[in-house]
Amino acid sequence: MTxxxxxxxxxxxxxxxxxxxxxxxxxxxxxxxxxxLVITCATCQESPxxxxxxxxxxxxxxxxEEFDGTYRIETLSNANAxxxxxxxxxxxRLALADDLPDLFQLNSAEISALSETGxxxxxxxxxxxxxxxxxxxxPGTFDALTGIGGEVWAIPQQRDPIxxxxxxxxWSKAGYDELxxxxxxxxxxxxxxxxTGAIPLALDGDWATMLMWTNLIGTAPGGQEFLNEGIxxxxxxxxxxxxxxxxxxxxxxxxxxVNSDAFSGEFQNAAAAYLSGSAATVxxxxxxxxTNLQGDAAIDGIYESTGYSVSPGWDDGQGLIVxxxxxxxxxxxxxxxxxxxxxxxxxxxxxxxxxxxxEQTGANPAVIVxxxxxxxxxxxxxxxxxxxxxxxxxxxxxHVRVHGPAGFGNAWKNLWPAYVxxxxxTETFLTRLADDANASGD
Amino acid sequence: MRFSAFVSIxxxxxxxxxxxxIPLVVLIAxxxxxxxxxxxxxxxxxxYQRMITDPVFMKALGNTLFYLxxxxxxxxxxxxxxxxxxxxxxxxxxxxxxxxFIPFVISGxxxxxxxxxxxxxxxxxLNSLLAPLGISGRDWLFDSETARWAVAxxxxxxxxxxMIVIMAEIASIPRELYEAARVDGASELQQQLLITLxxxxxxxxxxxxxxxxxxxxxxxxxxxxxSGGPDxxxxxxxxxxxxxxxxxxxxxANAIGTVIIGLGAILIVLVRRLFRIGDR
Numbered sequence: 001m002t003x004x005x006x007x008x009x010x011x012x013x014x015x016x017x018x019x020x021x022x023x024x025x026x027x028x029x030x031x032x033x034x035x036x037l038v039i040t041c042a043t044c045q046e047s048p049x050x051x052x053x054x055x056x057x058x059x060x061x062x063x064x065e066e067f068d069g070t071y072r073i074e075t076l077s078n079a080n081a082x083x084x085x086x087x088x089x090x091x092x093r094l095a096l097a098d099d100l101p102d103l104f105q106l107n108s109a110e111i112s113a114l115s116e117t118g119x120x121x122x123x124x125x126x127x128x129x130x131x132x133x134x135x136x137x138x139p140g141t142f143d144a145l146t147g148i149g150g151e152v153w154a155i156p157q158q159r160d161p162i163x164x165x166x167x168x169x170x171w172s173k174a175g176y177d178e179l180x181x182x183x184x185x186x187x188x189x190x191x192x193x194x195x196t197g198a199i200p201l202a203l204d205g206d207w208a209t210m211l212m213w214t215n216l217i218g219t220a221p222g223g224q225e226f227l228n229e230g231i232x233x234x235x236x237x238x239x240x241x242x243x244x245x246x247x248x249x250x251x252x253x254x255x256x257x258v259n260s261d262a263f264s265g266e267f268q269n270a271a272a273a274y275l276s277g278s279a280a281t282v283x284x285x286x287x288x289x290x291t292n293l294q295g296d297a298a299i300d301g302i303y304e305s306t307g308y309s310v311s312p313g314w315d316d317g318q319g320l321i322v323x324x325x326x327x328x329x330x331x332x333x334x335x336x337x338x339x340x341x342x343x344x345x346x347x348x349x350x351x352x353x354x355x356x357x358x359e360q361t362g363a364n365p366a367v368i369v370x371x372x373x374x375x376x377x378x379x380x381x382x383x384x385x386x387x388x389x390x391x392x393x394x395x396x397x398x399h400v401r402v403h404g405p406a407g408f409g410n411a412w413k414n415l416w417p418a419y420v421x422x423x424x425x426t427e428t429f430l431t432r433l434a435d436d437a438n439a440s441g442d
Numbered sequence: 443m444r445f446s447a448f449v450s451i452x453x454x455x456x457x458x459x460x461x462x463x464i465p466l467v468v469l470i471a472x473x474x475x476x477x478x479x480x481x482x483x484x485x486x487x488x489x490y491q492r493m494i495t496d497p498v499f500m501k502a503l504g505n506t507l508f509y510l511x512x513x514x515x516x517x518x519x520x521x522x523x524x525x526x527x528x529x530x531x532x533x534x535x536x537x538x539x540x541x542x543f544i545p546f547v548i549s550g551x552x553x554x555x556x557x558x559x560x561x562x563x564x565x566x567x568l569n570s571l572l573a574p575l576g577i578s579g580r581d582w583l584f585d586s587e588t589a590r591w592a593v594a595x596x597x598x599x600x601x602x603x604x605m606i607v608i609m610a611e612i613a614s615i616p617r618e619l620y621e622a623a624r625v626d627g628a629s630e631l632q633q634q635l636l637i638t639l640x641x642x643x644x645x646x647x648x649x650x651x652x653x654x655x656x657x658x659x660x661x662x663x664x665x666x667x668x669s670g671g672p673d674x675x676x677x678x679x680x681x682x683x684x685x686x687x688x689x690x691x692x693x694x695a696n697a698i699g700t701v702i703i704g705l706g707a708i709l710i711v712l713v714r715r716l717f718r719i720g721d722r
Contacts, residue, residue, distance in 0.1 A: 085688060092690070113690075205584070261564040263584035265669060273564070407689055410669065417584040418673030439689050 037071050039102035039332065039340045042078045050082050051290065051361040052157075056105075059357070063347050071340040076101055088113055088406055095119040100331020102341055107326050108144035108398075109406040111153045114329070121330040122151040126342055133346055136367040141324040144403050154327025155345045156366035158357070161310075161390040162211060162285040162321040162399060165293075165382075169305045170198045170280040179281070179309040183216065183248070186312045190257045193280050201252065202270040202279035205263035206413055209249070210401045211283040211321060215311035216245030218397035219319040227397045231404045234438055236430040246419075246426055253420045263417040275302055283311075285323065286362040286383030293382075308382045310393050317394025320386075323402050324366060404437065411436035466703070473697035478690040489697035499698070501674045502682040505590060506702075509660045509678065510709075512594040513653040521604025522646055526634060528605065529612040539605070546602030554666035557596040558583065561667075583668050586675045593667055593676050604649045611645035612638060647717025654713060658706045679705075 044060040047053035060073040080090040081104075088110045094100045095117035106114060114120060127134040138159050145154040166179045174192035190200035203209040217223040223241035236242050252258050259273045271288075273279035275298040282288075293303045311319045328348070330341045347353060354365035355377045362380050364387050374384075390396070401409055411433050419429040473490075476483045493499045524542065528535045545553065560567050561582040569579030582592040615638065623633050661680040664670060670677030670685065677685075679702050686695035713719070 089688060089690075259564055260579075260581060261562050261566075263581065263672070264558065264562075266558075269562070269564075410685065410688070413669055414671040415673060417581075417671055418586055418675075421581075421585055421672070423586050423673055439691070 036069055037336055037340045038074050039071070039337050039344070040076050041073045041344075042076045042101035042104040043081045044073060044075045044103070045077055045081055046075075047082075051287070052105075052363070053081055055357050055360045058360075059348050059353060060344075062353075063344055066347070067343060071343055073103070073340075073344060078104075081105075083107065085410065092117060095331070102332040102337050103328060103330055103344060105157060105326055106154065106329055107402050108154075109402065109404060109408070111145060111327065111329060112147070113406050115147055115151070115153050119331055120153050121332060121338065121341075122147075122153065123155060123330075124150065124152045127152060133349070136349065138324075138366060138368055140322075141366045144324055144398055145327045154329045155349065156324050156327045157348075158326060158361075158363035159322065159324040159366045160285050160364050161383075161386050161396075162283065162323055163308050163310055163386045163389075164215075164281060164283045165274065165288060166281045166307050166309060167198075167274070167277065167279075167302070167305050168307045170196070170277075174198075174280075178307060180312055181318055183219070183312050183314055187252075187257075190252070190281075191255075194257060199259045199273055199279040200257045200281060202259050202273040202282040203262040204265060204267045204270040205416055206265040206409060207267055207401055208270045208283050209262065209416065210409075210412060211399060213245055213249050214321055214397065214400050215283070215319055216248055217241045218321065219311060219313040219317070219395055220244060221314075224395060224397045227400060227403070231400055231408070232438070234434045236434040237427050242430065243426060246430060250420050250426075263420070265413045272297065275299065277302060286364065286380060286386070289380045289382055290362050306382065308386050310386070310389055313394070319395035319397065320390050320393045321399045322390065322396045323399050326402075407439055408433075408437040411439075469696050469703075470700050472693055473700045475693040477693040477696075482693075485693070489694050490701075492694065493697065493701070498674050498677065498682060499679075502677045502679045502698075503701075505675075505677060506658060506660060506679045508590060509594060509597075510654060510657040512598050513657040514650055516594075516598045517601065518604055518646065518649050518653055520599070521601040521649065522608050522642065524601050525605040525608025526612065526638060526642075529609050529638075530630075539609070542605055543602035545600045550662040551666055553596065553600075554663045558667055561592055584672050586672050589668055589672060589676045593664055596663055596667065603652070607645050607649055608642060611642055615641050643717055644719055644721075647713060647719040650717065651710060651713045651719065654709045655706060658702055658709065 041056070041060055043053060044056045045053055046057045057075065060075060064072050078090075080087045087106070091100065091104070091106070091110070091114055095114060098119070100119050111120070137156065141156040141159050142152055145156060146152055164179060168178075170193060171177075171179065171189065173196050174189055176189050176192075180186040180189050193200040201212070203212065214227060218227055220241035222239070223245070226239045226242055230236070230239055230242070253262065259270065259279060261269045261273075267284075270279070270282050271292045274282040275292060275295075277299050284292075289303075292298065293306060311321070313319055328345055330338070332338050332341050348357070349367050351367070351369050351373060354367055354369060355373060357363060358365055359378050362383055364383070414436070415424070415429055415433055418424050419426075424432070472482070474484060474486055476485045476488070524538075528539055548556075559565075563569060563579055563581035563584075566582075568582065573579065580588060582588045619637050620633055623637055628636070659680045660678040661684070664676050664678050664681050665684075668676045670681045679698055683695045683698035683702070686692075686698060
């Protein structure tokens with residue numbers, strides 16, 4: 001009697017394949033057995049290194065506790081949760097597969113690009129029908145998150161003024177008690193600082209360099225229009241503010257007023273120069289305090305020596321970058337899930353939660369918070385002072401790295417070193433920057 | 443028996459089809475489209491025509507061939523030379539073998555980070571070493587004149603793999619050949635040049651082949667060290683394809699990917715023929 005026998009390996013493979021198929025088929029259930037409505041969050045995972053993700057994780061746990069039995073957030077593990085070059089592409093792929101998470105976070109440029117897939121939820125209706133909630137947000141916080149047709153693609157997570165940190169001791173040695181109020185004075189001070197042996201300004205070729213470029217533009221006549229609108233176009237060369245700012249910033253490098261390793265795109269290079277006491281000035285947001293100034297890499301006393309200021313101006317008034325670019329977006333489609341999404345968004349934009357977020361991350365609330373509650377909270381004094389100062393500042397504008405086209409950062413990193421080192425002239429730099437930043441597969 | 447044999451290759455065939463054949467077909471097919479993720483339109487050979495007039499693509503092609511040349515003409519000969527010397531088992535050869543092999547087992551990303559600190563213009567070791575010699579410091583990775591050479595310098599001297607392959611091949615050469623040569627009065631150098639080197643043809647060919655395959659897809663080192671800058675002076679084909687992908691230009695990215703595969707296939711055939719790999 002002959003039997004055709006299957007090899008053991010084949011049987012095991014078949015069983016494994018069957019088991020995988022069953023597991024895959026059973027994985028899509030969102031409705032728990034006890035009618036609890038489950039939604040997914042792709043930026044709510046635990047993170048020991050990213051205070052924003054960690055806050056989201058803890059907020060989701062608090063939400064699950066408060067709405068136990070009604071709503072529950074299921075945390076998705078996501079390698080692209082934090083900001084990075086691949087995050088947009090990751091969500092575009094999910095949008096193509098009609099598989100976006102119910103909740104996740106993006107910056108304004110990414111939101112703008114992802115909204116074109118037609119897979120993002122527009123919150124206009126919810127905000128219009130709940131004006132009490134809509135009115136809790138600070139003025140202008142939705143600007144960078146709103147589409148051309150008035151669609152509100154995201155609920156803002158924060159509203160941060162981004163200023164300039166300076167070492168009071170070093171500037172004092174150069175004869176300045178505080179950061180100069182005009183660019184001309186800043187340059188004179190920087191030259192005086194260089195003579196004392198200090199590096200006047202620490203930059204990185206990316207985020208921090210663009211912050212200074214943005215400040216130089218934003219405080220110039222017509223600069224705010226460029227940063228709000230012109231940045232999305234292809235005509236940078238003819239913008240006087242952008243042209244002048246570009247040459248001024250380049251000249252600082254050429255003159256030796258900036259750290260020589262300012263082109264890698266690694267903020268840590270700029271941070272190291274400042275935290276070691278070698279550099280006198282570095283621009284960044286409030287999170288710099290927790291992640292750097294109070295970190296292990298900072299020399300003793302650097303926190304105490306640090307002041308935080310708005311940007312110098314050209315003549316009339318100083319300026320400040322305000323970033324409200326990051327927001328919560330949703331790929332949920334059915335009404336029941338959107339109900340849970342909205343419940344969570346209202347939860348995280350409550351006064352209690354935004355203060356917890358501010359304490360944990362250093363980010364400032366996107367909603368209006370009672371001054372007494374703010375004062376009672378354990379907020380970082382350096383950044384709190386800047387928030388107060390931001391109420392009186394003459395000019396505010398968005399950061400090009402957040403509000404500009406999605407390709408702006410990579411285009412800048414590629415071209416800026418070549419421009420500063422004289423390989424290309426200002427016209428070529430600005431023309432190519434505009435072209436490359438706005439390049440897409442359309 | 444025949445059925446069992448057929449069934450036994452099914453898992454391998456399924457894996458090959460799923461993870462290689464189907465993606466390859468998709469890659470090639472979509473290289474003839476304009477595909478942004480939102481829409482897909484067949485454009486024929488437009489993406490390939492675009493490459494010819496795209497200066498950045500030409501830079502990427504030139505850089506990739508440059509990295510490949512460094513791998514083939516610097517790394518492989520050096521590795522062969524070192525392997526041949528260490529196979530003679532001079533004093534301390536085991537320590538040298540270990541030291542030279544260590545860089546090969548370090549991940550590319552970690553290696554790139556080490557070198558980004560080494561090249562750092564303000565606090566890097568290279569400028570510190572050159573300063574006492576009166577050579578002024580440079581921003582090696584972000585100066586268009588030096589960037590490509592600085593990137594190549596990070597991998598040109600990773601000799602471990604070639605060295606080990608060569609040493610293993612030499613160990614398999616019958617000792618009688620050397621004894622006969624010595625009897626005939628051949629010097630040590632003559633033995634190396636006339637016996638060892640010709641018998642290493644297969645091993646050297648294999649090393650060149652592997653180097654070609656690694657360098658044609660050069661990505662991680664360049665990405666971490668310079669992101670392809672300054673002004674695209676270090677960008678490789680693989681990195682340029684990735685950039686196109688990030689910009690939502692997926693059809694063009696896949697066309698570049700197809701070029702990488704085509705170029706790799708041509709070079710494999712050339713290297714195999716040149717070294718007669720497999721022939722004894």
